[in-house]
Structures are given as C-alpha cells and as structure tokens.
Amino acid sequence: MGKRMFQIRLNNSITIILCCFSSSFLFSQKEVKAHHGLTLQMHHYVGDKVLVLDDSTYTNSLGQAYTISKLNYYIGNIRLTRKDGKEFLLQNYFFISEDEEKTASKSIFIDKIPEGEYTSIQFLLGVDSLHNCSGAQSGALDPINAMFWTWNTGYIFLKLEGKSPVSKEPGHTIEYHIGGYKQPSNCIRTISLKFETPLVIAKKTNVTVNLKADVSELLKTPTTIDFTKLPVVNNALNATTIADNYVDMFQSMK
Amino acid sequence: MKSRTRIFFSIFVVSAMFLSFVNNDDPYYSISKKDVKLVLPKNFPKPYYTFENNKLTPEVFLLGRELFYDEILSKDRTVSCGSCHQRIAAFSHIDHTLSHGIYGRMGNRNIPSLQNLIWNNTFMWDGGVNHLEVQPIGPITNPLEMDETMEAVILKLQKSEKFKPLFQKAYSDPLINSERMLKALTQFVGLMISNHSKYDKYLVGKAEFTPQEENGLKLFRAKCASCHTEPLFTDNSFKNNGLISDSSLHDIGRGAITRKNEDNYLYKVPTLRNIEMTYPYMHDGRFSKLKDVLNYYGTTTNHTTNQDPLISKIGVLTPEEKKDILAFLLTLTDREFLNDRRFADPNMGQKNK
Numbered sequence: 294m295g296k297r298m299f300q301i302r303l304n305n306s307i308t309i310i311l312c313c314f315s316s317s318f319l320f321s322q323k324e325v326k327a328h329h330g331l332t333l334q335m336h337h338y339v340g341d342k343v344l345v346l347d348d349s350t351y352t353n354s355l356g357q358a359y360t361i362s363k364l365n366y367y368i369g370n371i372r373l374t375r376k377d378g379k380e381f382l383l384q385n386y387f388f389i390s391e392d393e394e395k396t397a398s399k400s401i402f403i404d405k406i407p408e409g410e411y412t413s414i415q416f417l418l419g420v421d422s423l424h425n426c427s428g429a430q431s432g433a434l435d436p437i438n439a440m441f442w443t444w445n446t447g448y449i450f451l452k453l454e455g456k457s458p459v460s461k462e463p464g465h466t467i468e469y470h471i472g473g474y475k476q477p478s479n480c481i482r483t484i485s486l487k488f489e490t491p492l493v494i495a496k497k498t499n500v501t502v503n504l505k506a507d508v509s510e511l512l513k514t515p516t517t518i519d520f521t522k523l524p525v526v527n528n529a530l531n532a533t534t535i536a537d538n539y540v541d542m543f544q545s546m547k
Numbered sequence: 548m549k550s551r552t553r554i555f556f557s558i559f560v561v562s563a564m565f566l567s568f569v570n571n572d573d574p575y576y577s578i579s580k581k582d583v584k585l586v587l588p589k590n591f592p593k594p595y596y597t598f599e600n601n602k603l604t605p606e607v608f609l610l611g612r613e614l615f616y617d618e619i620l621s622k623d624r625t626v627s628c629g630s631c632h633q634r635i636a637a638f639s640h641i642d643h644t645l646s647h648g649i650y651g652r653m654g655n656r657n658i659p660s661l662q663n664l665i666w667n668n669t670f671m672w673d674g675g676v677n678h679l680e681v682q683p684i685g686p687i688t689n690p691l692e693m694d695e696t697m698e699a700v701i702l703k704l705q706k707s708e709k710f711k712p713l714f715q716k717a718y719s720d721p722l723i724n725s726e727r728m729l730k731a732l733t734q735f736v737g738l739m740i741s742n743h744s745k746y747d748k749y750l751v752g753k754a755e756f757t758p759q760e761e762n763g764l765k766l767f768r769a770k771c772a773s774c775h776t777e778p779l780f781t782d783n784s785f786k787n788n789g790l791i792s793d794s795s796l797h798d799i800g801r802g803a804i805t806r807k808n809e810d811n812y813l814y815k816v817p818t819l820r821n822i823e824m825t826y827p828y829m830h831d832g833r834f835s836k837l838k839d840v841l842n843y844y845g846t847t848t849n850h851t852t853n854q855d856p857l858i859s860k861i862g863v864l865t866p867e868e869k870k871d872i873l874a875f876l877l878t879l880t881d882r883e884f885l886n887d888r889r890f891a892d893p894n895m896g897q898k899n900k
Contacts, residue, residue: 428600428680429729436684437698437725443685445804446677478806529806 329408330499331492333371333401336546337364337391338507344391353512357520359457359467364391364508365440366451367433368484369424372415373406376491381406386420388433388440410491414502418539419450419481422474445528447472450480451539453511460524467520469511470527471535478529480536486545503546510542511535576893578605578612583734588742590750590778596665596679596737601730603738606717608889611735613713614728616892619703621693623649628686628732634890637662637821637881638739644832648692655691655796657832659817660825662741662884666779672814672830674785675804680733697725704728739890741820742778744881750778756878763875766868770861771844780819780879787813789850789858790843793831800830812853823880837876841869 337344339351339361350358369386387401424434425447440449449472456465473480492502512518516534526532583603587594601607614620616629626649632638638661645654656672670676676685686692687700704710705723714723717731746764748754756764767775776782785801792798792812802811814830828834834843845864864872 426677428678429726429733431724431726435697435725436681437696437701439696439698441681441684441697443676443681443688444671445675446681 329406329494329496331373331403331406331494332499332501333403334501334503335389335399335401336503336505337399338505338509340507340509344508346391351509353509353520354517355519357457357459359455359520361453361455361508363452363454365389365438366418367420367440367448368401368416368418369420370415370417371401371403373411373492374413374415375407375409375411377409379407379409381411386424386433388438406494408494408496410493411488412491413485413487414545415483415485417481418484418543419472419536420448420474421481424448425474442472447474451511451535453508457520457524460520462524466524468525468527469535471532471539473529473532478532480532482536482540484540484543486543488545489547505544505546507542507544511539514538514541573893575888576891578609578889580605582889583608583738585738586740588740588747588778591663591666591742592779594665595668596733598665598734598737601680601733603734604717607731608734608738610710610713610717611731611733612890612893613710614732615735616894617709619707619710620687620695620700621649622695622699625649626693628683629892631658631692632661634887634892635885636660636824637741637885638736638890639825641824642826642835644827644835648689649694652691652694654689655798656830657827660821661736662739662820663779663818664739665737666783668783669815673801673804674815679737680729683729683732701725701728735890739884739887741881741884743883744820745878746875747778747881749878757874759871759874760878763871763873764878766864766872767875770864771872773857774816775819781816783816785810785813785815786855786857787851787853788829788844789854790829790831790833791851793833796831798831809853812851819876820879821881821885822876824885837873838869841872845869 339349342349342351344361344364346364347360347362350360352358366389367386368389369384371383371385373381375381383403389399389401391399420434424430429436434448436443440452441447442449449470451469451471453467453469455467457467458465460467462468471480486504488502492500494500516538518535518538523531523534526535583605585598585603614628615632616627618624618627618630620627631640631643633641635641640658644657648654659672664670664679667679668677670679670682671685676682684697687695688697701724704714710723711721714727715721718727745754745756749756768777774782774784774786787800790812799811801813801815802808804810822828822837826835826837828837828840834840841864844858844861845868850858
C-alpha cells in the first residue's frame with residue numbers, strides 16, 4: 294500500500310513538472326519556420342469616442358473638461374498563448390504614437406507565428422529594466438523619439454499631454470510622463486487580454502487583431518485624477534498611481 | 548575603361564577632401580590600431596564598460612573625436628563637448644566654478660573631469676545616468692548646456708558634408724543614427740585612461756617619493772582613502788560631505804534621483820586623479836584651491852546635520868599634515884594623459900600641440 298501511494302505521488306509530481314514545462318515551452322525552430330503574419334492595430338479612444346487630438350473636448354469623471362494633444366507609449370514583450378499552452382514570444386519594443394506628424398505607427402506587424410488557435414495575448418506597457426540599462430539603442434528605443442529621461446536614465450513609457458481649463462499650470466497644461474523601472478517607482482505593467490473567440494493563425498494568411506486603448510482609463514480606476522490637484526506627473530512621484538490606472542486601458546475589439 | 552578611371556579619380560578626390568577635413572595627414576592627429584587598443588592597468592579592478600558591444604576601431608574613435616570637438620552638437624553651433632571638457636584640465640573646465648552653456652547660460656554644478664570613465668557604474672554628481680553610452684544625451688539636451696534635441700542633432704549630422712564620410716568610414720555604410728553617434732563618443736571618452744602619474748610609477752617602483760609625499764600618502768590612506776579609494780581614488784559611492792548647500796542653486800543632489808530624504812545633499816565621490824588641474828573643487832566649485840579643501844576637511848566640526856560620519860573621523864589636520872597631503876595629491880598629476888595626442892582637438896592644428 295505504502296509503495297502504491299509513493300507511485301501516485303511520483304506520477305503527480307511528474308505531471309506537474311510537465312505542465313510547468315509545456316506552458317513555458319517556446320516553439321521549436323521547425324515550427325517557427327512555417328510562418329504567418331499578424332497585425333496588431335491600436336485604436337485610441339476616450340471612453341466610447343475615437344480620440345481626436347487637440348480639437349475634441351472630453352470630460353473626466355469629476356466633470357472637468359480636457360483636450361489631448363499627445364499620446365505616445367511603448368509596448369513590448371508581446372506574448373501569444375496557443376490553446377495547447379505553448380507561447381509565442383516577441384521580445385522587441387514598439388513605439389506607438391497618435392500623431393500624424395510623426396512616422397511612428399499605430400500598428401505592429403508580427404511575423405513568423407506558428408499555426409494554431411490562440412486564446413490570449415500579453416504585453417508590457419513600458420520598457421523592461423534590461424533595456425533601460427543597455428546604453429545606446431536604435432529603432433523604437435532610439436532616444437530621438439524623446440521618450441528618454443537624460444537626467445535620471447530611463448525610458449518614458451507613456452506620454453499623455455493636453456489642456457484642461459481647471460489646471461493651474463502655465464497654459465492650463467495637463468501632462469503625464471510616466472516611466473521608472475526601479476522599485477518603488479516601477480511603472481512597468483503587464484497587460485493580459487483574452488480573445489473572445491480564439492485567434493486562428495493559418496497558412497499564408499494575415500490576420501488583424503484590433504486593440505482598443507481607452508485614454509480615459511489612465512485618469513481613473515483605481516485613482517481618479519483631479520486636474521486641479523495633479524495636473525502634471527513627470528517623475529517618479531505619483532507615477533505609479535497613473536501606472537496602476539493604465540493596467541486596464543486596453544481591450545480586445547471585435 | 549575610361550569611365551572606371553574617372554570613378555577611381557573621383558574616389559581619390561573625395562578621399563583627399565575627407566583627409567583634409569580630419570587632419571589625418573598629420574601624424575600627430577592620426578589614429579592607428581595601436582592607439583585604440585584597450586590596455587587595462589594591472590592594478591585597476593575590472594571595468595564596468597568593456598566595449599564588448601562597441602568594437603574599438605581607429606575609424607569609430609576618430610568619428611568620436613570629431614563629434615566631441617564639433618559645435619554641431621549644440622543648438623546654435625557655438626559649444627562642443629570640448630569647450631567645457633578641456634584636455635589640459637583632465638577634461639574638466641579649467642578655472643570655471645559652474646558649467647557654461649550656449650547663450651552664456653550658467654549650469655548649477657561644477658564640470659566633472661573625464662578620466663577612467665569605464666570604471667564608473669553611474670555618472671553625474673547625482674549618479675542619475677546609468678550607462679556611459681547615454682551620458683552625452685544629458686549635456687546635449689540640457690537647456691543650460693547645449694539645449695539641442697537628439698532628433699535635431701541626428702538631422703544635422705545626416706546633412707553634414709563633414710560627418711557623412713566619417714560615419715561611412717566608421718561603420719562601412721552611410722546610416723547615421725543616435726546609437727552610432729553615442730557609441731563613437733563612448734570610444735573616444737572611454738579610452739581616456741589616466742594611470743601614468745608619479746603615484747602610479749611609485750607603486751611599481753619606477754619613481755621615488757620625497758619624505759613629504761611619502762608621509763602625505765600615509766596620511767591620505769589613514770584619513771581620506773575610505774571614500775577616495777585607490778587606485779581610482781573614488782569608491783563610486785555617494786556621500787554628504789557636510790557642505791552647506793547654496794540655496795540659489797536649488798540642488799539636492801542624489802535625493803533628486805532616488806527620491807529618498809536621506810539621500811538629499813549626497814554627491815558622488817569624485818576621483819582625485821589629476822586634482823591639480825581640475826580646480827575649482829566640490830560639486831558647486833566653491834573652493835578654488837586645494838588648501839581650501841584641506842582646511843575644510845581638516846576642521847573637525849559637523850557642518851550639517853546629516854554629514855557623513857566619516858568626515859568627522861578625519862579629525863583636525865595640522866598645517867604640516869595638510870602640506871604633506873597636498874604634496875601627495877600633486878603626485879596624481881598624469882602629464883602623459885594630459886598631453887596625450889590621441890585626445891587633442893584636431894581642428895586646433897599646430898596650436899594644440
């Protein structure tokens with residue numbers, strides 16, 4: 294009897310170990326070779342209205358009016374999880390900008406994704422600590438994007454700028470520059486979204502995943518931002534408040 | 548065949564133009580493979596920056612030198628890195644208390660010297676910069692210094708007839724971006740290594756100290772070396788040395804970076820190498836002479852409430868002791884480094900030698 298118990302336990306532990314492995318197993322080279330593309334398309338909203346820079350006036354939950362003149366952010370470490378638990382990971386960073394006058398894009402093309410049905414997507418809003426400490430970089434992380442703090446090295450993960458008549462800053466500015474990869478001001482947040490219907494990556498097809506980013510979520514839940522009290526955040530102080538707000542700003546769209 | 552000859556001829560003309568730009572024809576300014584070899588002093592610890600992802604070549608180093616000495620990096624093209632980091636002052640600004648920028652704007656800190664940088668894990672007086680390669684972005688974009696954007700600098704370089712061939716030669720393709728610019732600057736400043744002072748020679752038995760210098764070294768080791776640790780003469784830590792802050796400068800030092808109250812008014816321990824040439828002293832340049840510094844540390848009082856306890860341990864220094872320490876500090880002057888032709892401004896021509 295004792296011997297049998299031992300066997301069961303052994304079997305259980307093996308099963309657990311296998312589970313752990315399979316969920317973190319990345320795809321083999323062979324599978325990656327049979328590649329298919331996916332476009333991640335960002336759609337910027339304020340509540341249920343499409344974001345229009347400068348010319349549209351919005352109202353926060355305290356009834357304060359505001360306009361938005363700039364929205365820039367970084368996303369990276371995009372991870373797609375397949376039905377069988379296998380994960381596809383892309384460690385690159387992407388600079389997303391709502392700005393017709395800049396070349397940055399609101400869509401990301403991801404190549405070489407193995408076939409299958411994918412159930413969820415995960416990504417970082419921000420830049421991980423390794424890439425904050427790696428010196429000079431090019432591409433999305435090139436400091437010419439002005440998303441880089443020079444006096445206290447680190448990437449600015451997100452910039453939201455605009456105006457509100459109730460702000461007492463010069464020009465009634467509201468400005469949220471959020472970044473910080475070190476504790477206690479770590480503003481890197483992981484966004485996890487489930488697809489309502491599984492995303493099918495099939496041979497020779499390109500699919501598009503539409504993601505909605507609701508800017509009004511930056512300014513509420515859990516903390517409502519009062520433009521009279523917190524019109525500007527541009528360093529570690531209060532940054533995590535906004536970061537905790539932006540965790541839920543993304544939704545997958547039908 | 549004829550057209551090929553023409554092509555070769557134009558290449559020749561273009562390279563001749565290029566050579567005249569950078570003074571490569573003058574052996575004093577030429578950079579060979581040997582010149583960019585990283586020679587690590589045997590008694591130094593392992594450096595933080597290893598050039599592992601930034602392979603040292605004469606062409607990239609040369610590009611870095613041209614960038615360092617060109618005013619193109621500043622907004623109104625009046626200030627270069629070399630304007631304030633002067634070779635003869637171990638790349639600090641000789642006889643300037645605070646840094647100057649474009650339009651005569653004044654900064655709020657004393658310019659640090661540039662030497663043995665690859666042994667630093669943080670940069671600036673407050674340690675806010677975490678990597679040697681991104682350090683230049685600070686002064687380039689600081690409104691009180693060069694007041695330029697990285698985007699504009701890259702656009703200017705991409706249009707520059709001087710820099711286009713230099714980037715091409717350095718990287719074997721015409722791409723000009725900030726990563727290449729910063730890595731080239733890093734090769735230039737990263738090779739600024741000072742380890743040929745009298746003190747260094749004394750350590751290996753190639754120079755003798757006078758009894759005064761000898762005694763100065765002994766006193767130094769007993770009273771100063773816990774922060775100014777040999778052989779780099781800094782332990783890279785941040786300390787409050789008790790100076791009462793000049794409130795007009797609005798500077799809280801390390802605290803601005805860490806946001807911890809206990810870090811307010813802490814500044815990075817500076818190296819003492821070439822200290823003879825890096826006057827004035829302290830983070831705000833308030834002391835113009837080394838004797839002022841020795842008088843300050845050698846008076847056993849608590850200057851501010853959160854002064855580092857090591858400062859009061861120094862105790863009172865007698866006039867003789869101060870003279871001896873001063874004599875020792877002068878042995879840290881490294882004439883080979885201060886006159887190293889590799890770091891000279893090639894645009895200065897003969898005047899610079």
